[in-house]
Amino acid sequence: MNVLVMGVGNLLLQDEGAGGKAVEEFARKYRVPPEVEILDGGTSGIELLQYIQGRDLLILVDVVRSGNPCGTLTRFEGQHVPALFRDKISPHQLGISDLLAVCQMTDAMPEKVVLFGIEPKSLDTGLTLSDEVAANIGRLADLVAEELRLFGVKVEPCS
Amino acid sequence: MAKRITIDPVTRIEGHLRVDCELDNGHVSKAWASGQMWRGIELILKGRDPRDAWLFTQRICGVCTTVHAIASVRSVESALKMEIPLNAQYIRNIMIAAHAIQDHIVHFYHLSALDWVDVTSALKAEPRKVASLAQGMSSWSLNSSQEFARVQEKLKGFVGSGQLGIFANGYWGHPAMKLSPEVNLLACTHYLQALEVQRKANIIISILGAKTPHIQNLAVGGVANPINTDSPSTLSLERLYYVKTLIDELGDFVNNVYFTDVCAIGASYRDWTAYGAGVTNYLCVPEFPLDTKGTVFELPGGYIPEGNVGRFSPIRNFEDESFVKGVKESVKHSWYKGDWNRHPWEEETEPGYTDFLEDEKYSWVKAPTFRDAPAQVGPLANVLCLYAAGHEATRKYTDKALATIGKLSGAPVPLEALHSTIGRHAARGVRAAVLYETLQKQWQLLMDNIGKGDTRTFNQPEFPKGEVRGVGFHEAPRGVLSHWIVIADKKIKNYQAVVPSTWNSSPRNAKDAPGPYEASLVGTPVAVPEKPLEVLRTVHSFDPCLACAIHMVDTKNAEIVSVRAL
Numbered sequence: 001m002n003v004l005v006m007g008v009g010n011l012l013l014q015d016e017g018a019g020g021k022a023v024e025e026f027a028r029k030y031r032v033p034p035e036v037e038i039l040d041g042g043t044s045g046i047e048l049l050q051y052i053q054g055r056d057l058l059i060l061v062d063v064v065r066s067g068n069p070c071g072t073l074t075r076f077e078g079q080h081v082p083a084l085f086r087d088k089i090s091p092h093q094l095g096i097s098d099l100l101a102v103c104q105m106t107d108a109m110p111e112k113v114v115l116f117g118i119e120p121k122s123l124d125t126g127l128t129l130s131d132e133v134a135a136n137i138g139r140l141a142d143l144v145a146e147e148l149r150l151f152g153v154k155v156e157p158c159s
Numbered sequence: 160m161a162k163r164i165t166i167d168p169v170t171r172i173e174g175h176l177r178v179d180c181e182l183d184n185g186h187v188s189k190a191w192a193s194g195q196m197w198r199g200i201e202l203i204l205k206g207r208d209p210r211d212a213w214l215f216t217q218r219i220c221g222v223c224t225t226v227h228a229i230a231s232v233r234s235v236e237s238a239l240k241m242e243i244p245l246n247a248q249y250i251r252n253i254m255i256a257a258h259a260i261q262d263h264i265v266h267f268y269h270l271s272a273l274d275w276v277d278v279t280s281a282l283k284a285e286p287r288k289v290a291s292l293a294q295g296m297s298s299w300s301l302n303s304s305q306e307f308a309r310v311q312e313k314l315k316g317f318v319g320s321g322q323l324g325i326f327a328n329g330y331w332g333h334p335a336m337k338l339s340p341e342v343n344l345l346a347c348t349h350y351l352q353a354l355e356v357q358r359k360a361n362i363i364i365s366i367l368g369a370k371t372p373h374i375q376n377l378a379v380g381g382v383a384n385p386i387n388t389d390s391p392s393t394l395s396l397e398r399l400y401y402v403k404t405l406i407d408e409l410g411d412f413v414n415n416v417y418f419t420d421v422c423a424i425g426a427s428y429r430d431w432t433a434y435g436a437g438v439t440n441y442l443c444v445p446e447f448p449l450d451t452k453g454t455v456f457e458l459p460g461g462y463i464p465e466g467n468v469g470r471f472s473p474i475r476n477f478e479d480e481s482f483v484k485g486v487k488e489s490v491k492h493s494w495y496k497g498d499w500n501r502h503p504w505e506e507e508t509e510p511g512y513t514d515f516l517e518d519e520k521y522s523w524v525k526a527p528t529f530r531d532a533p534a535q536v537g538p539l540a541n542v543l544c545l546y547a548a549g550h551e552a553t554r555k556y557t558d559k560a561l562a563t564i565g566k567l568s569g570a571p572v573p574l575e576a577l578h579s580t581i582g583r584h585a586a587r588g589v590r591a592a593v594l595y596e597t598l599q600k601q602w603q604l605l606m607d608n609i610g611k612g613d614t615r616t617f618n619q620p621e622f623p624k625g626e627v628r629g630v631g632f633h634e635a636p637r638g639v640l641s642h643w644i645v646i647a648d649k650k651i652k653n654y655q656a657v658v659p660s661t662w663n664s665s666p667r668n669a670k671d672a673p674g675p676y677e678a679s680l681v682g683t684p685v686a687v688p689e690k691p692l693e694v695l696r697t698v699h700s701f702d703p704c705l706a707c708a709i710h711m712v713d714t715k716n717a718e719i720v721s722v723r724a725l
Contacts, residue, residue: 010218011218040373047222104317125199126203
């Protein structure tokens, strides 16, 4: 089982950086076997292709606005994930959905894609998360661990 | 009566680029570019240790991470008047050149080719004919009819499944699409091959930069790469020879695929040399420092006013006053308080949003000027300035591109044809070829210097009491990037980044002169106002990069998704 756990988002815009912070927290809290790679993808696009290609499982962590109270955690999987990112067309027109589409086209699509989201409060300039989002980062890291265990990956808490 | 079109790629998130055009008789008569540049970096950096700034600035943008790191350390080194060890210059130079080549390849194939290439037309091509066409252009080993047939099958499956993904935003069957099915399949095949090739540039950057995205090896004063030719945990000979292999693989693609494709598409769309010139004041800065003081450079910099290559004036080094004193930014038409026109060191950033008021304020982008005039930056500015300066490799590849396009299209192409939409693509191809030579040379210089027994990579910075100012500039893939820093008592007092897209996507300035995007769109024909492909062609030719900073997902617009809170 070859896995990438990737947080995406901008660390300079408060809750926008929750994905990166969550995978950092996950790496701090848990010990994973070498077949699991943990990456802060920032806001990069096509540079991330080399990390996504050829994985069995891709777990993405990002802020997701779904109309729920701030800090709410959500989970999406399969075809819903590229569909969600499809609306994210920057002037580069290359987002996560495009990367996934490229993987599909080059037969390198991860077999399984799961997205964990957290509802943001503030996307203003700043390095700190809002209290509501910060309070749930630990739980978000736990969800990633639980997901990995479902796939038979040995995840152990750091004591 | 004039018709108005607004192109707003993302309507649901503040920021990004919006372009408004007035159409008269099927042509653009007036245009406005409105965007949200990153405008908060100084808020984050104020009061911090200047040695840490680059780690934050490389988070400004997802695509240009390395370039903001480089410009940032240079700004602090400029303020401290530091010398940088040769090895550090060369290692930085290799990362800069590799990143630029990767960026140009990705821009051509993945960000703009679909403005010119029709994927659905490629399904009708005859793979054998594509192979004979391609083999007549270059010796690239993957130009075989089997490869073209394989890609065509893949495309059929992809288009048939409705999962267009990356191809979903194309204007298929648009009357302005003119390539034959064979050229379309050729370009689509190279599009996929380019995905693989661009990774090689990233591997070079991750070997030297410790990781990518977000390199970790920079330091104010040099780089953090220990050099030991035998130790596997440092920059060893084995690693350096692997870098060389990757450099040559990149070069093979640049010369035998990218460069020839640019010429072929340029020849097919030769009419586009008549559109998209806009602002023809061109600005670039010298790049690839070859000495410790930053006074000698591999590629020169300079300024060309009004498209007149004969009036080129050089920008010689990191201290050159014509650059340091020549830059100003105006907020007359930008969403900031006041209507000042100031030097970056004197700026303050107080937002003052007013909604889109085309005669007043309408953009988050400030309007930079050089010698009080708007300037175009980027590969075209770079290539024209280098050509004017007599840079040998640039002349060689520019002449080759013009001759090839002339031969393929049946009439000579003058240098002036480069002042255009298609000229910006051609210049990027020329620059990639020049950068491959640069990359080889920098690698050799590094090897030779290590061979002499020099393993130094870092000089310790020393901060004086009181106030010092610096500017770090960098000829980035999208053009002139400058970071301006004021340091007071070892802490950052002010920090401004004037990025390439600020120059190109500039709104009207203090004298109401339009910026490069705005000026370049005037006169562009638009066949179908509801599908303004032609406008996108010109805007994309600049390689726009605005506020690529937010990746938040919004479920409101994806109806098929039902959200369950955990």
